[in-house]
């Protein structure tokens with residue numbers, strides 16, 4: 001539970017296209033790390049290399065090391081499927097299995113891991129739904145389809161699904177971008193709760209969100225389209241938003257805050 | 259941009275964010291670019307456009323209502339035609355139309371025709387074809403969409419589609435001349451080893467000669483395979499990327515991705531494709547006419563039987579349609595096929611409505 005992540009000199013490609021170059025950073029356990037930067041600079045791409053989701057795109061490859069508590073998840077002996085079982089992911093658009101019941105959605109990952117005891121699954125489903133602040137809203141309709149609740153609830157259902165397997169790390173790619181402000185608040189509160197138990201990496205387009213929820217912030221940028229995106233700097237969130245070391249960071253952040 | 263209604267479409271809207279924050283810089287030019295798209299048109303133009311739109315709407319509505327009504331009228335007219343033709347012989351029928359296995363119409367004064375045998379043969383041979391075709395089509399569709407690299411998938415899909423272009427007369431000849439001798443050993447083996455199951459029991463035709471419903475069912479399966487495969491493949495390939503990635507991110511293997519994301523998404527499409535295939539099998543005529551031996555004995559349920567389905571019975575009698583009473587008897591049988599196909603369609607709709615209601 002709650003492991004640390006270290007990236008060492010990571011280069012990421014889509015076929016021949018060099019999307020991200022030379023990323024080195026550390027994510028300490030039980031903290032929230034936010035990735036910010038303009039669109040297309042490779043934030044999602046970096047995030048998806050952290051649980052080996054990048055390589056499901058044909059031709060996509062990764063160079064360098066990604067260490068989970070010191071173990072390289074890209075070592076040849078490591079099965080990507082097992083990596084994805086220990087590093088959870090929440091996507092930009094809520095994607096529960098629409099016809100599957102709410103309960104089955106939550107325990108889908110557990111079932112994939114071979115847990116079949118019904119009592120245990122029910123217990124874990126309740127715990128995860130409580131953990132995702134969704135229990136009270138859905139406890140009376142656990143057997144209703146997961147596609148039948150609101151977008152904000154669906155996203156929290158996806159978070160419940162991701163934390164049900166008690167992952168070492170939780171990755172979130174703009175988890176609030178398809179949601180209304182109230183659902184966004186609910187999920188931000190939830191992240192601060194989850195931080196106590198999980199290592200969280202979040203991509204966000206929303207600077208204020210990064211400032212509010214994260215402990216450290218990484219700023220990605222790219223010089224021109226066609227060039228690889230780069231990690232400009234990563235530091236404590238407070239420092240990044242008050243006096244960043246790089247001029248580019250300051251420009252970007254001040255541009256946002258007007 | 260708030261979008262709480264999450265549809266099944268794949269992502270692609272990488273830029274919609276800014277839950278509570280300021281709009282993103284990359285969004286600004288887009289938002290700006292949208293402004294000129296809705297300029298206030300000059301006042302004179304506005305009324306002109308509105309009138310035109312209203313007239314267009316009216317024309318379109320008339321066309322839509324008209325063609326919809328025409329279809330209903332056409333189906334009603336066909337039904338009525340069949341009914342009018344079928345009624346006189348039905349009234350002078352000496353046996354029960356629904357429960358009799360006889361079909362004696364040579365003497366107009368003593369009509370004895372019932373459709374039970376035709377119904378049973380039609381249903382059994384079609385279901386047998388469906389049982390063979392459904393899993394095969396599912397396997398091919400999954401292989402083409404989930405496993406085969408696009409380079410192979412496209413030509414392979416094309417070949418399967420080509421199966422639909424083969425005329426049924428060719429299927430009939432192929433079934434009788436090529437397939438029947440080839441599967442004779444299998445047929446004999448099934449009969450001697452699984453003969454205790456009624457479908458493989460000794461029937462009214464010899465298993466080794468191949469002019470059986472068994473052969474016909476296999477040919478029908480090949481004939482309906484392309485339509486089931488094509489639709490199922492299309493539906494599976496539409497599975498939203500977000501669903502597939504959701505399953506993958508939970509640590510699903512390829513097979514589990516199919517079980518969790520692809521199949522549930524495409525299930526109702528697969529069922530309706532199969533029902534379309536079944537509809538085609540129920541009405542198939544020429545292949546059955548060529549392959550299946552005509553026999554006098556009643557159908558007892560074995561696939562190793564001769565006999566006739568609704569369609570092949572009518573086709574075989576087509577050159578005798580000289581007097582209206584006799585013709586009417588066959589039309590009555592055709593009417594039953596109509597009803598049967600209708601029932602299958604209704605059934606398919608219920609199944610789809612039930613599984614689709616949750617989606």
Ligand SMILES: Nc1ncnc2c1ncn2[C@@H]1O[C@H](COP(=O)(O)OP(=O)(O)O)[C@@H](O)[C@H]1O
Pocket residue numbers: 014017019037038039040041042043044045046057229272
């Ligand atoms: N599936 C893909 N195939 C090819 N190129 C991609 C793919 N996804 C993203 N890219 C490219 O990689 C770069 C980084 O994209 P992405 O990580 O999505 O950026 P961000 O999340 O920061 O907006 C962009 O230039 C984008 O066009």
Ligand SMILES: [Mg+2]
Pocket residue numbers: 043044045203272
């Ligand atoms: Mg992104």
